[in-house]
Structures are given as structure tokens and as C-alpha cells.
Amino acid sequence: PGTTWNYRGGSTQLLAEIIRTTSGQDLIQFSRENLLQPLQIYSSEWIKLVASKDPAAASGLRLTSRSLLKFGILYCNGGKFNGQQILEDNWVSASITSQVERPSLNNFKLKDGGYGYQFWTCDYVVNNHLLKIAEAKGNGGQSIFICQELNIVVVITAGNYGEVKYNDIPHRILNDYILQAIL
Secondary structure, three states, X not given: OOOOOOOOHHHHHHHHHHHHHHHOOOHHHHHHHHHHOOOOOOOOEEOEOOOOOOEOOOOOEEOOHHHHHHHHHHHHOOOEEOOEEXXXXXXXXXXXXXXXXXXXXXXXXXXXXXXOOOOEEEEEEEOOEEEEEEEEEEOOOEEEEEEOOOOEEEEEXXXXXXXXXXXXXXXXXXXXXXXXXXX
């Protein structure tokens, strides 16, 4: 751990079990009480694991683009939302900072970067300006990009589920259009 990167959804499912064991609440209850309600997100859906009553922790949460934006704002603002500290600032900072190096991934068409606590990290160079950006990545082109330096959150949603050949589209949109327009 901490020396070799290997992305697997099973690791996220293990985190859900740790939440259940330590809090006494299942993932849906815990997230609703400690994250969704404080973010004023009242509409969500959890898809269940196949042949199980447990929510699919790695890929089962369904939120609107507006709700995804609230999640991104929380992380961009150091764990605060509407003036309320929901997550500890040091946890947020560690989460969106590389904890382990991640190699280039041709199937995702991502250059070298890192991985924080459930966040992909990548450096973007735009007009000779280096930007550190964290991404909450979902299947099919769902992305929340967080750049604290520019104080921006970008949410991109799509429906390319299971189509890895399209996984670079959110990055191209961010790099080729949005960051270019800002800088």
C-alpha cells in the first residue's frame, strides 16, 4: 500500500464495509446523514451490487449535475459548504493530493499523475501555467474536476458507460476549452 497503484472498485466496496463496521450505519444511511443532507442534496439513488442488497460503493451513486457540483464545491473550499465545515480541511487536502504515483493509462488516455483518497490527480500545463487538478471520476464520462488554485469546479456528465475509448473526452473538454478560456 502506498507504493504501487492499482485501481479496483473492490477497494471502494471495502471502504463501504469499513464505514458500516465503524459507524453502525450502511453506506446509504451514513452518506445521507453526513454528506448529502449537509450539502442540501435530497435526491439521490444507489444502485445495488448484483445479487446483493448492498449499494455498489464504487459506481452505484446517482446524482444530478447540480448535486455533483455541490460535492466539488465542498472539496474546492477545504471541506466547507455554505459556511459549514462538513469535512476536515486536512482530510480534504490529503484526499485531493497525490498519495501514490499513477502511470499513464492508455485505456483512459491519461498521462502520468497520481491518486489521492478516491481522487485522480493530474497536472495540466496551460499557457506555461502548471495547474494541479483533482478529479472524481465516474463510469461513462462523469467527472468532477477541482482546481483550488483557480477556485473552479467543472462538472461533466455523459452516457458512455463501459466505453473506455471515450474516457478521455472530459479531459479534452477541460484542457482544450475550459482551461484555455480561463487562462
